[in-house]
Amino acid sequence: MSNILEIKNLTKKFGDFTAVEDVNFSVKDGGFFSILGSSGCGKSTLLRIIAGFEPETEGEVIIRGESMKGVPPEKRPVNIVFQHLALFPMMNVRENVAFGLKRLKLSNTEIDSRVNEMLSRVGLEGYEKKDVTALSGGQKQRVAIARSLVMKPSILLLDEPLGALDRKLREHMKVELKLLQREIGTTFIYITHDQSEALVMSDEIAVMHEGRFEQIDTPRNLYKNPKTAFVAGFVGDSNRFELSRTEGDTLITNKGWSINKKSSMAEPKVLYIRPEALIINPSEGLTDVETFGITIKTILFDGSNTKLATTVTGTTEELLISLPQNAEFDGLSEGQTLQVGVHINDLKCY
Amino acid sequence: MSQNAKLQNTLQTTKPKNSFNVTLYLLIIPVLLWLVLLIVLPHLDLLVSSFEIENDDGEMVFSLANYIAFFKEEIYWLTFVKTAAYAIGVTALAFIITFPVAFYLTKVISKKNAAFFILLLLIPLWVGELVTVYGWMVLLGDHGIINHFLMAIGIVDEPINMLYTDFSMIIGLLYMSMLFMVVPVMSTLESLDDSLIEAASDLGASKWTIFRTIIIPYSMPGIVSGAIIVFMLVIGDYLAPNILGGKSSLWFTEQIYNKFLTTFNWNEGAAFGFLLLMLSSGIIWLALKFSGQKLDRVGS
Amino acid sequence: MIRSLPNTTAYTITYRIYVGLFFLFLVIPLIAISVLAFNDSNYIALPWNGFTLDWFFSATDEREGLFADSNLLESINTSLTTALIVATMSTVIGTIAALLFEEEQFRLKGLLYFLALTPLVIPGVILGISILLSSTYAGNLIEKNFGVDIELFRPSYWLVIFGQFSFGATYVMLLVAARLKKFDRSLEEAALSLKATRVQAIWYITIPFLRPAIIGAFIVAFLLSFSNINTTIFLVGSDPTLPIDLYSRIRFSSTPVLNAISFLIVLIITLFALVNFFIKRKSDD
Numbered sequence: 021m022s023n024i025l026e027i028k029n030l031t032k033k034f035g036d037f038t039a040v041e042d043v044n045f046s047v048k049d050g051g052f053f054s055i056l057g058s059s060g061c062g063k064s065t066l067l068r069i070i071a072g073f074e075p076e077t078e079g080e081v082i083i084r085g086e087s088m089k090g091v092p093p094e095k096r097p098v099n100i101v102f103q104h105l106a107l108f109p110m111m112n113v114r115e116n117v118a119f120g121l122k123r124l125k126l127s128n129t130e131i132d133s134r135v136n137e138m139l140s141r142v143g144l145e146g147y148e149k150k151d152v153t154a155l156s157g158g159q160k161q162r163v164a165i166a167r168s169l170v171m172k173p174s175i176l177l178l179d180e181p182l183g184a185l186d187r188k189l190r191e192h193m194k195v196e197l198k199l200l201q202r203e204i205g206t207t208f209i210y211i212t213h214d215q216s217e218a219l220v221m222s223d224e225i226a227v228m229h230e231g232r233f234e235q236i237d238t239p240r241n242l243y244k245n246p247k248t249a250f251v252a253g254f255v256g257d258s259n260r261f262e263l264s265r266t267e268g269d270t271l272i273t274n275k276g277w278s279i280n281k282k283s284s285m286a287e288p289k290v291l292y293i294r295p296e297a298l299i300i301n302p303s304e305g306l307t308d309v310e311t312f313g314i315t316i317k318t319i320l321f322d323g324s325n326t327k328l329a330t331t332v333t334g335t336t337e338e339l340l341i342s343l344p345q346n347a348e349f350d351g352l353s354e355g356q357t358l359q360v361g362v363h364i365n366d367l368k369c370y
Numbered sequence: 371m372s373q374n375a376k377l378q379n380t381l382q383t384t385k386p387k388n389s390f391n392v393t394l395y396l397l398i399i400p401v402l403l404w405l406v407l408l409i410v411l412p413h414l415d416l417l418v419s420s421f422e423i424e425n426d427d428g429e430m431v432f433s434l435a436n437y438i439a440f441f442k443e444e445i446y447w448l449t450f451v452k453t454a455a456y457a458i459g460v461t462a463l464a465f466i467i468t469f470p471v472a473f474y475l476t477k478v479i480s481k482k483n484a485a486f487f488i489l490l491l492l493i494p495l496w497v498g499e500l501v502t503v504y505g506w507m508v509l510l511g512d513h514g515i516i517n518h519f520l521m522a523i524g525i526v527d528e529p530i531n532m533l534y535t536d537f538s539m540i541i542g543l544l545y546m547s548m549l550f551m552v553v554p555v556m557s558t559l560e561s562l563d564d565s566l567i568e569a570a571s572d573l574g575a576s577k578w579t580i581f582r583t584i585i586i587p588y589s590m591p592g593i594v595s596g597a598i599i600v601f602m603l604v605i606g607d608y609l610a611p612n613i614l615g616g617k618s619s620l621w622f623t624e625q626i627y628n629k630f631l632t633t634f635n636w637n638e639g640a641a642f643g644f645l646l647l648m649l650s651s652g653i654i655w656l657a658l659k660f661s662g663q664k665l666d667r668v669g670s
Numbered sequence: 671m672i673r674s675l676p677n678t679t680a681y682t683i684t685y686r687i688y689v690g691l692f693f694l695f696l697v698i699p700l701i702a703i704s705v706l707a708f709n710d711s712n713y714i715a716l717p718w719n720g721f722t723l724d725w726f727f728s729a730t731d732e733r734e735g736l737f738a739d740s741n742l743l744e745s746i747n748t749s750l751t752t753a754l755i756v757a758t759m760s761t762v763i764g765t766i767a768a769l770l771f772e773e774e775q776f777r778l779k780g781l782l783y784f785l786a787l788t789p790l791v792i793p794g795v796i797l798g799i800s801i802l803l804s805s806t807y808a809g810n811l812i813e814k815n816f817g818v819d820i821e822l823f824r825p826s827y828w829l830v831i832f833g834q835f836s837f838g839a840t841y842v843m844l845l846v847a848a849r850l851k852k853f854d855r856s857l858e859e860a861a862l863s864l865k866a867t868r869v870q871a872i873w874y875i876t877i878p879f880l881r882p883a884i885i886g887a888f889i890v891a892f893l894l895s896f897s898n899i900n901t902t903i904f905l906v907g908s909d910p911t912l913p914i915d916l917y918s919r920i921r922f923s924s925t926p927v928l929n930a931i932s933f934l935i936v937l938i939i940t941l942f943a944l945v946n947f948f949i950k951r952k953s954d955d
Contacts, residue, residue, distance in 0.1 A: 071863060093859070094862050094863075102856045102860055104854065108857060108860070110878040119861065120866070123870060171864060393869055394776060396869070397767075397774060398774070400762075400766050401766060401770050401786070402782075404763050404786075404835075404839055408832060408836035409788060409789065410785065411804050412804040412805075413800050415804035419803050474689045487693065489947050496943070497935055497936050497939050498935065499899065500897065500917060501703065501897075504932060505698075506699050508714055508929075513715040514715065515702050515706075515715075518717070545695075545699070567675070568675065571675055599790075602790075602791050602793060605793060606794055608899070608900050613917075613920060613921070630904060636803065640799065646796060651791065651792075665791070
């Protein structure tokens with residue numbers, strides 16, 4: 021597969037403020053690429069540069085091998101699904117979806133067949149004459165996506181389109197969107213601050229922070245092997261410890277907890293441990309597993325996501341531990357002390 | 371403003387330049403024609419004309435004579451000062467009279483009931499000044515309706531002289547301008563959260579204290595907008611002083627009218643017009659300055 | 671004090687009486703002229719001599735009713751056509767100005783916007799004499815150099831139209847801009863992303879969104895024009911508008927026909943306001 025989009029040394033400044041700083045990446049044709057970052061990190065600006073709504077300060081956007089420098093949005097082979105969808109309230113479903121095709125001056129018969137095909141693809145047959153304001157959140161979503169996809173763009177840009185939906189519907193639309201992308205094969209570039217959306221749907225994710233890309237990787241790698249402290253803290257849940265010093269292989273935290281980690285890097289500053297990396301009551305004789313005692317402060321019940329809030333015995337360091345999905349630990353209670361272990365590879369230092 | 375909001379703002383205002391120039395020209399040309407031909411040039415001409423007189427050869431030459439005439443002739447500058455003073459007085463009256471009404475319609479009665487009264491407020495506005503001024507003429511005249519009733523019930527034997535006095539003129543000026551005070555004041559009061567008043571009352575404030583420390587400061591933007599419009603309308607009004615005012619109730623617009631359409635001394639009229647323009651812009655500028663408000667807020 | 675706070679009865683009653691008196695003050699001149707339009711008398715005064723429609727329909731020399739008075743009908747016609755043209759021009763240019771100032775960035779924007787707002791605070795009399803002066807100047811210049819006298823530059827029907835348009839456009843601009851401020855810009859961007867040109871985006875998306883404000887602004891401009899006198903009085907030529915005609919009648923020759931026409935205006939405005947009121951109430955429910 022060839023690269024459909026290449027971004028080279030892209031920088032965008034608003035006065036003194038640098039919104040996007042020297043960003044480089046490429047996206048493979050047919051891929052689902054997400055840009056993940058908190059609000060204000062520059063991801064929306066990046067998307068708007070690709071769409072042509074903002075001129076870049078430096079660098080280049082190349083789509084299908086052609087530079088987009090100075091090409092206005094209406095001439096670019098991309099379409100965008102907006103954060104608040106931007107459905108035209110004065111038009112019905114059909115008119116919304118047909119809007120772009122009409123601008124291309126296609127024949128009425130072609131417009132009709134393409135609109136009908138797209139509406140049936142997103143499961144909106146029979147809704148042609150409906151007012152867009154009368155649709156449910158999920159239906160509006162589908163109209164917005166259909167309206168863009170009917171243009172057969174080289175790339176579909178999606179700007180947090182699920183943000184406005186309630187949680188249940190968002191979970192559902194995540195799956196639906198990924199299946200739709202697989203079926204149609206259009207390249208998606210998806211912007212979100214919700215890591216679960218990015219992890220579930222994407223082939224590749226770029227984590228963006230203060231205008232820069234921290235890491236571009238597959239969802240699995242991003243989760244398993246975060247390259248920077250920011251990624252480790254931002255993607256997934258983690259326990260974070262500030263390190264005061266190291267003595268040989270021993271890491272010592274600010275609050276006086278020491279734990280061994282072989283082959284440690286020079287002068288790490290922070291330590292991350294995922295709650296699910298901690299093993300309660302580890303069996304004796306496991307290699308490369310560090311064990312230590314903890315005291316349960318409280319149990320945070322949340323169904324399949326239940327955690328223990330604990331302190332490391334003998335220190336004031338707090339530690340969250342995921343509870344395994346079986347009834348084995350149902351009898352735990354506050355104040356109890358336990359032994360827990362962690363594999364040294366799961367101690368992430370930066 | 372947070373960093374993000376700032377950025378969001380910039381996002382909305384910056385646009386790629388190259389592609390939108392055509393639209394800019396399509397929009398700007400008609401607007402420029404309007405503003406240059408009908409606003410800028412006429413007022414420049416007003417200024418230039420005010421400094422010109424016709425010499426013996428029938429040529430226009432530069433002169434300060436038009437302005438000198440204004441200051442020399444007592445009746446001119448007295449009228450000018452009187453117009454300004456009365457306009458300020460009417461503006462203050464309009465505020466005092468209408469504020470309780472605006473408050474009543476927004477905060478005391480329900481929205482549904484208020485809608486009908488607001489409709490009633492707007493009718494005299496749309497009917498136009500001429501008709502309403504005429505209505506007051508019919509009411510206030512010596513043989514007018516009010517005198518007819520007063521005599522019929524025997525309160526007075528002789529008709530009271532109300533028409534063609536400063537009193538009737540002020541009634542007319544007040545009537546045609548006060549609604550422009552109500553509308554902006556109502557729109558600021560509408561946005562005043564009732565719970566602010568409830569909170570003040572809960573903390574033990576009296577009605578007067580609430581009024582002075584909460585309601586008036588909060589509605590200040592609306593009051594300033596209203597005051598500017600009322601003042602401008604009153605100072606530039608011609609009908610009420612001319613129809614309802616007496617021989618002694620000279621209004622500065624009448625002087626301008628006389629210069630242009632009776633004595634045909636357009637240059638002196640231009641000077642008078644320019645003075646009136648300076649007076650109105652000066653006072654409006656002061657009002658905006660002291661309230662820290664923007665001009666476009668006045669229109670909305 | 672407000673709905674939710676208790677008041678003494680005396681306070682409530684005093685307040686009600688005050689508001690009642692205010693509204694009485696508001697409607698009394700309108701009622702007075704309307705009633706006298708039907709009084710069977712040659713004078714605009716009480717006592718009540720019985721009901722008549724003479725001041726509408728009579729065609730005798732002594733009582734020339736509204737519908738028999740060809741001068742009056744002519745000036746009504748002039749006012750209506752003037753108001754239609756002024757409202758159309760103001761709506762087009764005012765809407766363009768709103769789009770320009772809300773959507774575009776250019777040099778001297780602040781100055782231009784300030785100029786567009788000035789008619790709000792320039793007394794109408796000043797607008798009238800300024801336009802009279804400059805158009806006369808332009809007319810003289812053309813006559814001197816080309817030997818043609820162009821009527822537009824003399825006090826005339828069209829000069830009135832331009833004079834009223836000069837401030838009408840400002841009101842339209844403010845009304846349309848107020849709605850434009852509520853417009854979600856991403857709708858326009860969505861149109862661009864769907865391959866519309868910028869002009870198409872404005873035409874298909876922005877203008878339909880603005881439609882209610884544009885219609886409202888048209889009506890406002892119409893009414894401003896129809897009732898204007900301060901500016902018009904300096905620019906009017908041989909065909910007076912209705913307010914100019916009524917003004918000279920009030921000053922020189924009042925008969926109850928003035929009440930008849932005033933009543934008609936009050937009636938039309940009231941009906942219009944009521945229709946508007948009920949449509950709004952219905953759409954709110």
